[in-house]
Amino acid sequence: MYVAVKGGERAIDNAHAWLAEERRGDRGVPELSVAQIREQMRLAVNRVMAEGSLYDPDLAALAIKQARGDLIEAVFLIRAYRTTLPRLGTSNPIDxxxxxxxxxxxxxxxxxxxxxxxxxxxDYTHRLLDFALMAEGEPPLSPPPxxxxxxxxxxxxxxxxxxxxxxxxxxxxxxxxxxxxxxxxxxxxxxxxxxxxxxxxxxxxxxxxxxxxxxxxxxxxxxxxxxxxxxxxxxxxxxxxxxxxxxxxxxxxxxxxxxxxxxxxxxxxxxxxxxxxxxxxxxxxxxxxxxxxxxxxxxxxxxxxxxxxxxxxxxxxxxxxxxxDNIQATGFLEHIKLPHYVDFQAELELVRRLRREAQTMQEAAE
Amino acid sequence: MTEPLTKDRQTWMSVLAKAAPGRLAQLLPALPDHRFLRAPEVGAVMVRGRIGGTGEAFNLGEMTVTRASVQLSTGPVGHAWVQGRDKAHATRAAIVDALMQTDAAPETGAAIVDVLAKEAAVATATRATRAATTKVDFFTLVRGEDK
Incomplete structure (x- = not known):
């Protein structure tokens, strides 16, 4: 079990400020807009909407930007936002x-x-890297025949x-x-x-x-x-x-x-x-x-x-x-990095005691 | 003014709800005098599907929705439920819904609803046409052991 701790406010503030800078990356490179993510990273947006369980492409794109492309973190942001919305109704089943x-x-x-x-x-693509996409050229528009x-x-x-x-x-x-x-x-x-x-x-x-x-x-x-x-x-x-x-x-x-x-x-x-x-x-x-x-x-x-x-x-x-559910899983998995000092202190005491006992028994046997 | 037919009202409310907010704002830049019966409110609607497409209903996930209700200073009441979180969109859609129940319905319909409906139909047809260009006819090849 983790325990509440106090302190570290300044370190936390600094860490978050640095996070924002790292999110932005090299300022010599143009910043991504939410609309660019929504339009050009659409399959990532879809995944965040599906697993975030909220259909809103703009919000999913924003979450991806904020999460620096970590899609599970983005899903987490969407799930958290979702809980703030009043439920206005239920749709008839889609046809x-x-x-x-x-x-x-x-x-x-x-x-x-x-x-x-x-x-x-x-499907049917050759899965070869298309270096033309690196050259920032627009694909030709082909109007349907x-x-x-x-x-x-x-x-x-x-x-x-x-x-x-x-x-x-x-x-x-x-x-x-x-x-x-x-x-x-x-x-x-x-x-x-x-x-x-x-x-x-x-x-x-x-x-x-x-x-x-x-x-x-x-x-x-x-x-x-x-x-x-x-x-x-x-x-x-x-x-x-x-x-x-x-x-x-x-x-x-x-x-x-x-x-x-x-x-x-x-x-x-x-x-x-x-x-x-x-x-x-x-x-x-x-x-x-x-x-x-x-x-x-x-x-x-x-x-x-x-x-x-x-x-x-x-x-x-x-x-x-x-x-x-990756949010439940991630919540439980990642919580073990939070302070478990008391738990660990108890484990430490236990291991020390067991070692002492083992040593005593070994000495007695000799 | 007679009560609009439910079918007609369903159609225009749907056209307004599905419209791009920016386009609706272009078509209705100035808002007539109105007051809110329900201020625009953002929320979620749980979208349901059916197992196997036709069977028992299940919860697929939510989508964002904004609703608003207005009353024009001339009396008529309009409602809107629109997908997304755009309060101006919901407000405009509710105002047009109200206008469509007044004597201004023919002009409003022609200048806003019909325009949006036509643009939506063109967009859908364009995409469907694009899909149709990827229609294939697979044919099975004779396998070696069948010779």
Missing amino acids: TAKMTLDRRISATFKDLPGGQVLGPTF EEAVAHANPTQPVPHVASFLNRDGLIEEAAASDATPIDLTRAPLELPASRALRLQALTRGDEGFVLSMAYSTQRGYGRTHAFVGELRIGRVAVEVDIPELGFAVEIGEVEVTECETVNQFKGSKTEPPQFTRGYGLVFGQTERKAIAMSLVDRSLRWNELGEDNTGAPAQDEEFVLYHC
Whole structure:
């Protein structure tokens, strides 16, 4: 246990002043603006919004600047700010079938209705450093060709891949329900957790942790044989019931990444053999996280689907849910650097006493 | 002035909420006389998703929202809930909502709401067109063992 200490104010002030200087770096180099971070470090902004659990690109960019690019510190700043906001309401569930798509791919169907749309992806790049970016040249603007304009129909809903399999009863259904989900930010996490609660924890969980858990299932620790049935990235409207008016209004849009996996399922006593599903939904263009989330979601469903618990970490909801939050983890991890003088003094006394006793016994034996 | 249809009001409130604050300010530089029934307030709305896109609801995360309610000196009341933390945006959106319930609705609609709606549609179509240029047709290759 750490103890309260007094003093050191001047040293702390000086440390913070130096921190501000170090944040700025070489003053011969132009200062980064929040808008530059928001526009040009967008994937970092997305990660901070997702794990900070607050969609506001300007604030996420500010947090990244303030945190000197330490994304977990930036998430911490956003989480702290979030707690100061009054909760004005809750949205109606977003309708991802009506997403304005930037990207939509399926690894299970080559010719899916609506087509495969790559979007602005790193896939198929050669991962070679592009030294042209160092030369501060602007990439050429390439206006889309005329024929593409004819294909684009942003207002047309694009049905989910799962709905095609659903028609044949080959995949489990996700029946709509308007039950109010438990909110992790308002009630302590209790186990066993509902799937809705697990998804809330995972979508704000640390990307690295969720990725590693998902990877472990692919390597055989709670294998679930996942295919990416569909991955889509785009913008969806957020609709809120306005209490003073008595009807709902679309008050904005959020960018999200949605991933649905299709998994082998041999069937159980109650369920026929069919495909099952894992689901990932994350703020922003956050593809790695959404895929990982869907794998971990599916893996945690072993009990509901009557599968064996192989003791794999990714099947253990207590392990996953209690360790996926990087702010909780960082808070507990980093607190051990705070003054533990009394604790340590006690340990020191104990070790000295044990050594004395051991020495006495050794002398007695001789 | 007759009560506006709910559908119409939902549409203009949504157009105003989604507008870029700077653009709305350009289109409505001077504000008519008004008082606040609810001063602009910044808060958060919990955004929900559905499991599998269609199933049970779950909490995805919050987004920042600003709301305001105004009454024009001529009487009509307007409300706004807009994404983000821009109080001037919420104020202007509430004022336009009020104006849209007055005899000035046709001019206000044409000069502000329709302009914003058209610009938003163009922006969405441009992005969708850009996405359409990345549409691919994968074809599977014959593998060695199939020969």
